[in-house]
Amino acid sequence: MVTTGTDSRMKVWDLRKYECVHDYFTRGPAFATDISQKGLLSVTYGNTVEVWKDWEAEKQKEPYMSHKVQKGSSILTCKFSPFEDFLGLGHYKGFSSIIVPGSGEANYTFEAMAPRKEALVHEVLEKLQPSTISLDQAKIGTIDRASKEIKEQERKEELAEWMSKKKTKEKKKKTKGRQKIGRTMARSQRQQFEKQRDSMRQEMEKKYNKDREEKELIHKDLAFLEGFAPKKDEEEKVNDE
Structure with a gap:
Protein backbone atom coordinates (compact mmCIF):
# COMPACT_ATOMS: atom_id res chain seq x y z
CA MET A 1 0.00 0.00 0.00
CA VAL A 2 1.15 3.54 -0.80
CA THR A 3 0.14 6.66 1.11
CA THR A 4 0.90 10.34 0.54
CA GLY A 5 0.39 13.43 2.66
CA THR A 6 0.75 17.18 2.84
CA ASP A 7 4.19 16.73 4.37
CA SER A 8 5.57 15.89 0.87
CA ARG A 9 6.24 12.31 1.86
CA MET A 10 5.25 9.05 0.17
CA LYS A 11 5.31 5.88 2.24
CA VAL A 12 5.21 2.25 1.18
CA TRP A 13 3.53 -0.05 3.70
CA ASP A 14 3.59 -3.83 4.22
CA LEU A 15 0.06 -4.77 5.24
CA ARG A 16 1.21 -8.14 6.51
CA LYS A 17 3.27 -6.46 9.24
CA TYR A 18 1.48 -3.07 9.36
CA GLU A 19 4.78 -1.23 9.13
CA CYS A 20 6.41 1.26 6.77
CA VAL A 21 8.89 -0.37 4.40
CA HIS A 22 10.15 2.57 2.35
CA ASP A 23 9.84 6.32 2.74
CA TYR A 24 10.17 8.74 -0.18
CA PHE A 25 10.22 12.53 -0.33
CA THR A 26 8.40 14.36 -3.13
CA ARG A 27 9.05 17.94 -4.27
CA GLY A 28 5.56 18.95 -3.23
CA PRO A 29 2.43 17.55 -1.57
CA ALA A 30 1.25 14.61 -3.67
CA PHE A 31 -2.27 14.92 -5.03
CA ALA A 32 -3.04 11.65 -6.85
CA THR A 33 -1.52 8.18 -7.20
CA ASP A 34 -2.21 5.08 -9.30
CA ILE A 35 -0.62 1.65 -9.84
CA SER A 36 -0.50 0.01 -13.27
CA GLN A 37 -1.03 -3.66 -14.15
CA LYS A 38 2.74 -4.19 -14.21
CA GLY A 39 3.23 -2.51 -10.83
CA LEU A 40 4.44 0.95 -11.94
CA LEU A 41 3.49 3.73 -9.53
CA SER A 42 2.47 7.22 -10.67
CA VAL A 43 2.53 10.16 -8.27
CA THR A 44 1.42 13.72 -9.10
CA TYR A 45 2.28 16.99 -7.41
CA GLY A 46 1.71 20.44 -8.92
CA ASN A 47 2.11 20.19 -12.70
CA THR A 48 4.48 17.20 -12.49
CA VAL A 49 3.90 13.46 -12.57
CA GLU A 50 6.54 10.90 -11.59
CA VAL A 51 6.50 7.19 -12.42
CA TRP A 52 8.36 4.81 -10.11
CA LYS A 53 9.50 1.31 -11.00
CA ASP A 54 10.33 -1.54 -8.56
CA TRP A 55 9.35 0.78 -5.71
CA GLU A 56 8.00 -2.08 -3.58
CA ALA A 57 11.11 -4.28 -3.83
CA GLU A 58 13.73 -1.78 -2.67
CA LYS A 59 14.06 1.92 -2.21
CA GLN A 60 14.79 3.66 -5.52
CA LYS A 61 17.15 6.60 -5.88
CA GLU A 62 15.25 8.32 -8.70
CA PRO A 63 11.96 7.86 -10.54
CA TYR A 64 11.62 5.72 -13.68
CA MET A 65 10.39 8.76 -15.63
CA SER A 66 8.79 12.16 -15.02
CA HIS A 67 6.63 14.51 -17.07
CA LYS A 68 5.38 18.07 -16.74
CA VAL A 69 2.21 19.60 -18.18
CA GLN A 70 1.63 23.28 -18.90
CA LYS A 71 2.93 25.63 -16.29
CA GLY A 72 0.32 26.70 -13.75
CA SER A 73 -1.95 23.71 -14.51
CA SER A 74 -2.02 21.38 -11.51
CA ILE A 75 -2.67 17.69 -12.15
CA LEU A 76 -5.80 16.55 -10.34
CA THR A 77 -6.09 12.87 -11.37
CA CYS A 78 -3.96 10.19 -13.00
CA LYS A 79 -5.00 6.77 -14.28
CA PHE A 80 -3.22 3.98 -16.15
CA SER A 81 -4.99 2.44 -19.15
CA PRO A 82 -5.49 -1.36 -18.88
CA PHE A 83 -3.58 -3.44 -21.45
CA GLU A 84 -2.05 -0.24 -22.85
CA ASP A 85 1.15 1.68 -22.10
CA PHE A 86 -0.73 4.94 -21.54
CA LEU A 87 -1.18 7.17 -18.51
CA GLY A 88 -4.06 9.65 -18.51
CA LEU A 89 -3.69 12.97 -16.71
CA GLY A 90 -6.54 15.29 -15.79
CA HIS A 91 -5.54 18.87 -15.02
CA TYR A 92 -7.02 22.35 -14.90
CA LYS A 93 -6.58 22.94 -18.64
CA GLY A 94 -8.00 19.65 -19.87
CA PHE A 95 -6.71 16.13 -20.38
CA SER A 96 -3.34 14.77 -21.46
CA SER A 97 -1.95 11.31 -22.05
CA ILE A 98 1.64 10.10 -21.99
CA ILE A 99 3.29 6.84 -23.00
CA VAL A 100 4.77 4.79 -20.16
CA PRO A 101 6.62 1.76 -21.61
CA GLY A 102 5.92 -1.47 -19.77
CA SER A 103 2.99 -0.22 -17.69
CA GLY A 104 0.24 -2.46 -19.12
CA GLU A 105 -0.13 -6.18 -19.58
CA ALA A 106 0.73 -7.49 -23.03
CA ASN A 107 -2.38 -7.87 -25.15
CA TYR A 108 -1.53 -10.81 -27.38
CA THR A 109 -3.50 -11.34 -30.55
CA PHE A 110 -4.27 -14.86 -31.73
CA GLU A 111 -5.36 -13.86 -35.23
CA ALA A 112 -3.51 -15.04 -38.29
CA MET A 113 -1.62 -12.58 -40.43
CA ALA A 114 -4.24 -12.35 -43.20
CA PRO A 115 -7.27 -11.54 -40.95
CA ARG A 116 -5.19 -9.03 -39.00
CA LYS A 117 -4.17 -7.22 -42.18
CA GLU A 118 -7.77 -7.20 -43.39
CA ALA A 119 -8.99 -5.77 -40.07
CA LEU A 120 -6.32 -3.06 -40.28
CA VAL A 121 -7.43 -2.14 -43.80
CA HIS A 122 -11.07 -1.91 -42.65
CA GLU A 123 -10.08 0.36 -39.75
CA VAL A 124 -8.21 2.69 -42.09
CA LEU A 125 -11.03 2.76 -44.67
CA GLU A 126 -13.60 3.62 -42.00
CA LYS A 127 -11.68 6.81 -41.26
CA LEU A 128 -11.91 7.97 -44.90
CA GLN A 129 -14.81 9.74 -46.55
CA PRO A 130 -16.68 7.44 -48.97
CA SER A 131 -16.28 10.01 -51.74
CA THR A 132 -12.47 9.73 -51.49
CA ILE A 133 -12.45 5.96 -52.10
CA SER A 134 -12.18 4.81 -55.71
CA LEU A 135 -11.33 1.53 -57.41
CA ASP A 136 -10.51 3.25 -60.69
CA GLN A 137 -6.72 3.51 -60.90
CA ALA A 138 -6.98 6.35 -63.41
CA LYS A 139 -8.62 8.58 -60.79
CA ILE A 140 -6.02 7.94 -58.08
CA GLY A 141 -3.88 11.02 -57.53
CA THR A 142 -6.13 13.29 -59.59
CA ILE A 143 -7.96 16.43 -58.41
CA ASP A 144 -11.71 16.85 -58.60
CA ARG A 145 -12.09 20.25 -60.27
CA ALA A 146 -15.89 20.33 -60.09
CA SER A 147 -17.42 23.41 -58.48
CA LYS A 148 -18.93 23.43 -55.04
CA GLU A 149 -22.48 23.64 -56.44
CA ILE A 150 -21.95 20.55 -58.63
CA LYS A 151 -20.50 18.57 -55.72
CA GLU A 152 -23.44 19.59 -53.53
CA GLN A 153 -25.90 18.55 -56.25
CA GLU A 154 -24.16 15.17 -56.64
CA ARG A 155 -24.23 14.66 -52.90
CA LYS A 156 -27.98 15.40 -52.81
CA GLU A 157 -28.63 12.98 -55.66
CA GLU A 158 -26.64 10.23 -53.93
CA LEU A 159 -28.52 10.89 -50.70
CA ALA A 160 -31.89 10.73 -52.48
CA GLU A 161 -30.90 7.47 -54.20
CA TRP A 162 -29.77 6.01 -50.88
CA MET A 163 -33.04 7.05 -49.20
CA SER A 164 -35.12 5.48 -51.98
CA LYS A 165 -33.19 2.21 -51.68
CA LYS A 166 -33.63 2.29 -47.92
CA LYS A 167 -37.40 2.80 -48.24
CA THR A 168 -37.58 -0.11 -50.70
CA LYS A 169 -35.73 -2.36 -48.28
CA GLU A 170 -37.96 -1.30 -45.39
CA LYS A 171 -41.06 -1.97 -47.49
CA LYS A 172 -39.77 -5.44 -48.36
CA LYS A 173 -39.09 -6.15 -44.68
CA LYS A 174 -42.60 -5.04 -43.69
CA THR A 175 -44.33 -7.15 -46.33
CA LYS A 176 -42.12 -10.18 -45.77
CA GLY A 177 -44.17 -13.14 -44.50
Whole structure:
Protein backbone atom coordinates (compact mmCIF):
# COMPACT_ATOMS: atom_id res chain seq x y z
CA MET A 1 0.00 0.00 0.00
CA VAL A 2 1.15 3.54 -0.80
CA THR A 3 0.14 6.66 1.11
CA THR A 4 0.90 10.34 0.54
CA GLY A 5 0.39 13.43 2.66
CA THR A 6 0.75 17.18 2.84
CA ASP A 7 4.19 16.73 4.37
CA SER A 8 5.57 15.89 0.87
CA ARG A 9 6.24 12.31 1.86
CA MET A 10 5.25 9.05 0.17
CA LYS A 11 5.31 5.88 2.24
CA VAL A 12 5.21 2.25 1.18
CA TRP A 13 3.53 -0.05 3.70
CA ASP A 14 3.59 -3.83 4.22
CA LEU A 15 0.06 -4.77 5.24
CA ARG A 16 1.21 -8.14 6.51
CA LYS A 17 3.27 -6.46 9.24
CA TYR A 18 1.48 -3.07 9.36
CA GLU A 19 4.78 -1.23 9.13
CA CYS A 20 6.41 1.26 6.77
CA VAL A 21 8.89 -0.37 4.40
CA HIS A 22 10.15 2.57 2.35
CA ASP A 23 9.84 6.32 2.74
CA TYR A 24 10.17 8.74 -0.18
CA PHE A 25 10.22 12.53 -0.33
CA THR A 26 8.40 14.36 -3.13
CA ARG A 27 9.05 17.94 -4.27
CA GLY A 28 5.56 18.95 -3.23
CA PRO A 29 2.43 17.55 -1.57
CA ALA A 30 1.25 14.61 -3.67
CA PHE A 31 -2.27 14.92 -5.03
CA ALA A 32 -3.04 11.65 -6.85
CA THR A 33 -1.52 8.18 -7.20
CA ASP A 34 -2.21 5.08 -9.30
CA ILE A 35 -0.62 1.65 -9.84
CA SER A 36 -0.50 0.01 -13.27
CA GLN A 37 -1.03 -3.66 -14.15
CA LYS A 38 2.74 -4.19 -14.21
CA GLY A 39 3.23 -2.51 -10.83
CA LEU A 40 4.44 0.95 -11.94
CA LEU A 41 3.49 3.73 -9.53
CA SER A 42 2.47 7.22 -10.67
CA VAL A 43 2.53 10.16 -8.27
CA THR A 44 1.42 13.72 -9.10
CA TYR A 45 2.28 16.99 -7.41
CA GLY A 46 1.71 20.44 -8.92
CA ASN A 47 2.11 20.19 -12.70
CA THR A 48 4.48 17.20 -12.49
CA VAL A 49 3.90 13.46 -12.57
CA GLU A 50 6.54 10.90 -11.59
CA VAL A 51 6.50 7.19 -12.42
CA TRP A 52 8.36 4.81 -10.11
CA LYS A 53 9.50 1.31 -11.00
CA ASP A 54 10.33 -1.54 -8.56
CA TRP A 55 9.35 0.78 -5.71
CA GLU A 56 8.00 -2.08 -3.58
CA ALA A 57 11.11 -4.28 -3.83
CA GLU A 58 13.73 -1.78 -2.67
CA LYS A 59 14.06 1.92 -2.21
CA GLN A 60 14.79 3.66 -5.52
CA LYS A 61 17.15 6.60 -5.88
CA GLU A 62 15.25 8.32 -8.70
CA PRO A 63 11.96 7.86 -10.54
CA TYR A 64 11.62 5.72 -13.68
CA MET A 65 10.39 8.76 -15.63
CA SER A 66 8.79 12.16 -15.02
CA HIS A 67 6.63 14.51 -17.07
CA LYS A 68 5.38 18.07 -16.74
CA VAL A 69 2.21 19.60 -18.18
CA GLN A 70 1.63 23.28 -18.90
CA LYS A 71 2.93 25.63 -16.29
CA GLY A 72 0.32 26.70 -13.75
CA SER A 73 -1.95 23.71 -14.51
CA SER A 74 -2.02 21.38 -11.51
CA ILE A 75 -2.67 17.69 -12.15
CA LEU A 76 -5.80 16.55 -10.34
CA THR A 77 -6.09 12.87 -11.37
CA CYS A 78 -3.96 10.19 -13.00
CA LYS A 79 -5.00 6.77 -14.28
CA PHE A 80 -3.22 3.98 -16.15
CA SER A 81 -4.99 2.44 -19.15
CA PRO A 82 -5.49 -1.36 -18.88
CA PHE A 83 -3.58 -3.44 -21.45
CA GLU A 84 -2.05 -0.24 -22.85
CA ASP A 85 1.15 1.68 -22.10
CA PHE A 86 -0.73 4.94 -21.54
CA LEU A 87 -1.18 7.17 -18.51
CA GLY A 88 -4.06 9.65 -18.51
CA LEU A 89 -3.69 12.97 -16.71
CA GLY A 90 -6.54 15.29 -15.79
CA HIS A 91 -5.54 18.87 -15.02
CA TYR A 92 -7.02 22.35 -14.90
CA LYS A 93 -6.58 22.94 -18.64
CA GLY A 94 -8.00 19.65 -19.87
CA PHE A 95 -6.71 16.13 -20.38
CA SER A 96 -3.34 14.77 -21.46
CA SER A 97 -1.95 11.31 -22.05
CA ILE A 98 1.64 10.10 -21.99
CA ILE A 99 3.29 6.84 -23.00
CA VAL A 100 4.77 4.79 -20.16
CA PRO A 101 6.62 1.76 -21.61
CA GLY A 102 5.92 -1.47 -19.77
CA SER A 103 2.99 -0.22 -17.69
CA GLY A 104 0.24 -2.46 -19.12
CA GLU A 105 -0.13 -6.18 -19.58
CA ALA A 106 0.73 -7.49 -23.03
CA ASN A 107 -2.38 -7.87 -25.15
CA TYR A 108 -1.53 -10.81 -27.38
CA THR A 109 -3.50 -11.34 -30.55
CA PHE A 110 -4.27 -14.86 -31.73
CA GLU A 111 -5.36 -13.86 -35.23
CA ALA A 112 -3.51 -15.04 -38.29
CA MET A 113 -1.62 -12.58 -40.43
CA ALA A 114 -4.24 -12.35 -43.20
CA PRO A 115 -7.27 -11.54 -40.95
CA ARG A 116 -5.19 -9.03 -39.00
CA LYS A 117 -4.17 -7.22 -42.18
CA GLU A 118 -7.77 -7.20 -43.39
CA ALA A 119 -8.99 -5.77 -40.07
CA LEU A 120 -6.32 -3.06 -40.28
CA VAL A 121 -7.43 -2.14 -43.80
CA HIS A 122 -11.07 -1.91 -42.65
CA GLU A 123 -10.08 0.36 -39.75
CA VAL A 124 -8.21 2.69 -42.09
CA LEU A 125 -11.03 2.76 -44.67
CA GLU A 126 -13.60 3.62 -42.00
CA LYS A 127 -11.68 6.81 -41.26
CA LEU A 128 -11.91 7.97 -44.90
CA GLN A 129 -14.81 9.74 -46.55
CA PRO A 130 -16.68 7.44 -48.97
CA SER A 131 -16.28 10.01 -51.74
CA THR A 132 -12.47 9.73 -51.49
CA ILE A 133 -12.45 5.96 -52.10
CA SER A 134 -12.18 4.81 -55.71
CA LEU A 135 -11.33 1.53 -57.41
CA ASP A 136 -10.51 3.25 -60.69
CA GLN A 137 -6.72 3.51 -60.90
CA ALA A 138 -6.98 6.35 -63.41
CA LYS A 139 -8.62 8.58 -60.79
CA ILE A 140 -6.02 7.94 -58.08
CA GLY A 141 -3.88 11.02 -57.53
CA THR A 142 -6.13 13.29 -59.59
CA ILE A 143 -7.96 16.43 -58.41
CA ASP A 144 -11.71 16.85 -58.60
CA ARG A 145 -12.09 20.25 -60.27
CA ALA A 146 -15.89 20.33 -60.09
CA SER A 147 -17.42 23.41 -58.48
CA LYS A 148 -18.93 23.43 -55.04
CA GLU A 149 -22.48 23.64 -56.44
CA ILE A 150 -21.95 20.55 -58.63
CA LYS A 151 -20.50 18.57 -55.72
CA GLU A 152 -23.44 19.59 -53.53
CA GLN A 153 -25.90 18.55 -56.25
CA GLU A 154 -24.16 15.17 -56.64
CA ARG A 155 -24.23 14.66 -52.90
CA LYS A 156 -27.98 15.40 -52.81
CA GLU A 157 -28.63 12.98 -55.66
CA GLU A 158 -26.64 10.23 -53.93
CA LEU A 159 -28.52 10.89 -50.70
CA ALA A 160 -31.89 10.73 -52.48
CA GLU A 161 -30.90 7.47 -54.20
CA TRP A 162 -29.77 6.01 -50.88
CA MET A 163 -33.04 7.05 -49.20
CA SER A 164 -35.12 5.48 -51.98
CA LYS A 165 -33.19 2.21 -51.68
CA LYS A 166 -33.63 2.29 -47.92
CA LYS A 167 -37.40 2.80 -48.24
CA THR A 168 -37.58 -0.11 -50.70
CA LYS A 169 -35.73 -2.36 -48.28
CA GLU A 170 -37.96 -1.30 -45.39
CA LYS A 171 -41.06 -1.97 -47.49
CA LYS A 172 -39.77 -5.44 -48.36
CA LYS A 173 -39.09 -6.15 -44.68
CA LYS A 174 -42.60 -5.04 -43.69
CA THR A 175 -44.33 -7.15 -46.33
CA LYS A 176 -42.12 -10.18 -45.77
CA GLY A 177 -44.17 -13.14 -44.50
CA ARG A 178 -47.52 -11.32 -44.60
CA GLN A 179 -48.59 -12.24 -48.11
CA LYS A 180 -48.41 -15.53 -49.89
CA ILE A 181 -46.49 -16.03 -53.09
CA GLY A 182 -49.70 -16.59 -55.06
CA ARG A 183 -51.11 -13.20 -54.06
CA THR A 184 -47.88 -11.47 -54.91
CA MET A 185 -47.72 -13.11 -58.34
CA ALA A 186 -51.38 -12.35 -59.03
CA ARG A 187 -50.87 -8.71 -58.11
CA SER A 188 -47.81 -8.43 -60.33
CA GLN A 189 -49.66 -10.08 -63.25
CA ARG A 190 -52.60 -7.73 -62.78
CA GLN A 191 -50.32 -4.72 -62.79
CA GLN A 192 -48.58 -5.98 -65.92
CA PHE A 193 -51.95 -6.55 -67.64
CA GLU A 194 -53.08 -3.04 -66.75
CA LYS A 195 -49.90 -1.59 -68.22
CA GLN A 196 -50.39 -3.58 -71.45
CA ARG A 197 -54.03 -2.49 -71.66
CA ASP A 198 -53.11 1.16 -71.20
CA SER A 199 -50.44 0.92 -73.88
CA MET A 200 -52.87 -0.75 -76.31
CA ARG A 201 -55.50 1.91 -75.63
CA GLN A 202 -52.98 4.65 -76.32
CA GLU A 203 -51.90 3.00 -79.57
CA MET A 204 -55.52 2.64 -80.72
CA GLU A 205 -56.23 6.29 -79.92
CA LYS A 206 -53.15 7.36 -81.85
CA LYS A 207 -54.20 5.24 -84.87
CA TYR A 208 -57.77 6.60 -84.78
CA ASN A 209 -56.57 10.19 -84.62
CA LYS A 210 -54.13 9.56 -87.47
CA ASP A 211 -56.85 8.04 -89.70
CA ARG A 212 -59.20 10.92 -88.97
CA GLU A 213 -56.53 13.48 -89.83
CA GLU A 214 -55.78 11.68 -93.12
CA LYS A 215 -59.49 11.67 -94.05
CA GLU A 216 -59.79 15.36 -93.32
CA LEU A 217 -56.77 16.10 -95.51
CA ILE A 218 -58.21 14.07 -98.40
CA HIS A 219 -61.54 15.86 -98.07
CA LYS A 220 -59.81 19.25 -98.20
CA ASP A 221 -57.80 18.23 -101.27
CA LEU A 222 -60.96 17.14 -103.17
CA ALA A 223 -63.07 20.13 -102.14
CA PHE A 224 -61.96 22.25 -105.15
CA LEU A 225 -63.24 19.57 -107.60
CA GLU A 226 -66.83 20.04 -106.47
CA GLY A 227 -67.12 23.07 -108.83
CA PHE A 228 -66.53 20.86 -111.87
CA ALA A 229 -69.13 18.29 -110.89
CA PRO A 230 -72.39 18.30 -113.09
CA LYS A 231 -75.47 19.85 -111.59
CA LYS A 232 -78.55 17.81 -110.81
CA ASP A 233 -80.75 19.44 -113.52
CA GLU A 234 -78.20 18.72 -116.19
CA GLU A 235 -77.91 15.16 -115.01
CA GLU A 236 -81.72 14.75 -115.22
CA LYS A 237 -81.83 16.15 -118.81
CA VAL A 238 -79.11 13.79 -119.91
CA ASN A 239 -81.00 10.93 -118.43
CA ASP A 240 -84.28 11.96 -120.20
CA GLU A 241 -82.51 12.11 -123.53
